[in-house]
Amino acid sequence: MSPPIATPRSRALGFGLRTARLARGYGLRELARATDVHPAELSNWELGLRVPKMEEVALLLGQLRVGLAERNRLLELAEHAREPNWLESTVAPEVAAHAEFERAATTVFTWQPILMPGLLQTEDYIRAVVALPQRTREEVERLTAVKLARQERLRGPDRLDYTVLLGESALRRGFGGPAAMAEQLRRLLTAMNRENIGLRILPATDHGHPGVWGSFSILEFPALPPIVFLEQYQGCAYLYDDDQVAAYRAAIGSMTSLALSEPDSAQLLREVIGELEA
Incomplete structure (x- = not known):
């Protein structure tokens, strides 16, 4: 398992995923069950300590019915989440x-x-x-x-x-x-x-x-x-x-x-x- 990273992009991705989850009224465990993700893993994604794969991000965004503009923003963050600094x-x-x-x-x-x-x-x-x-x-x-x-x-x-x-x-x-x-x-x-x-x-x-x-x-x-x-x-x-x-x-x-x-x-x-x- 890769070490925690918590780069600026990974944290922004995590914050965006958490905001989307709360906006739809999902609890963390409830969303984890709905998407077949372990709750601890989902928590690490929301903290930015781990980076989900692109297909995992897409799965979460689909379950949460995230709008197109925000969906594209979060997918772009996921694609570059491991880069240490960010312009x-x-x-x-x-x-x-x-x-x-x-x-x-x-x-x-x-x-x-x-x-x-x-x-x-x-x-x-x-x-x-x-x-x-x-x-x-x-x-x-x-x-x-x-x-x-x-x-x-x-x-x-x-x-x-x-x-x-x-x-x-x-x-x-x-x-x-x-x-x-x-x-x-x-x-x-x-x-x-x-x-x-x-x-x-x-x-x-x-x-x-x-x-x-x-x-x-x-x-x-x-x-x-x-x-x-x-x-x-x-x-x-x-x-x-x-x-x-x-x-x-x-x-x-x-x-x-x-x-x-x-x-x-x-x-x-x-x-x-x-x-x-x-």
């Missing part, structure tokens, strides 16, 4: 792997040099960021609704632990205008009072640090290796290799040492809010 093209946000990873993670660290952290964005700020000229009003509203729904992961008994390192430049970009930015910064201040959220600001500096190359997040999972997430305009990448993850962990340490304390970060937020409201 994902832009897909519909409802099925984006990153949303699935957030739901399964216990802890997320994110560095954001330019934009507000996604799980703390206000509705007006989201609209201002996603309202690109080529998007219709319906697309903007759909993207806004999806992003707001993802923020539920910060609430509830199994809420995500969310640690943010935010570049000072992000505070001074006027997405949506002064009133919307002031509201957004007040949202950050409020969030800093919650036990599961930590936020510190990295001041603008002439000193080089790993964060100048762009935003990144590290997602931690129970009993599974972490994943590094890199987001770009037309896609995103997931890194799984131990050395790469270790390099991003080291980057967190060096950047955090340059950041303001939480009380000083809160004071800076209040000062910028004052400037916006003057």
Whole structure:
């Protein structure tokens, strides 16, 4: 038997299979009986620890009556599930792997040099960021609704632990205008009072640090290796290799040492809010 893998793709496949199962109201053992699969094997598939064969995935998707678009997405994931890292093209946000990873993670660290952290964005700020000229009003509203729904992961008994390192430049970009930015910064201040959220600001500096190359997040999972997430305009990448993850962990340490304390970060937020409201 091959060793557990839990690559980003295998986990995305597993999360998608579990989501489809729950959407049809199947218990794990019930679906295992219906498809003649051992329950432990099905559990390993849903965790991403094992990769089912293509015909096994097709059997599950048929039993669960999965729609064509999602069926094709999951079959493509199964075909490449053993590849360690992953460059994902832009897909519909409802099925984006990153949303699935957030739901399964216990802890997320994110560095954001330019934009507000996604799980703390206000509705007006989201609209201002996603309202690109080529998007219709319906697309903007759909993207806004999806992003707001993802923020539920910060609430509830199994809420995500969310640690943010935010570049000072992000505070001074006027997405949506002064009133919307002031509201957004007040949202950050409020969030800093919650036990599961930590936020510190990295001041603008002439000193080089790993964060100048762009935003990144590290997602931690129970009993599974972490994943590094890199987001770009037309896609995103997931890194799984131990050395790469270790390099991003080291980057967190060096950047955090340059950041303001939480009380000083809160004071800076209040000062910028004052400037916006003057």
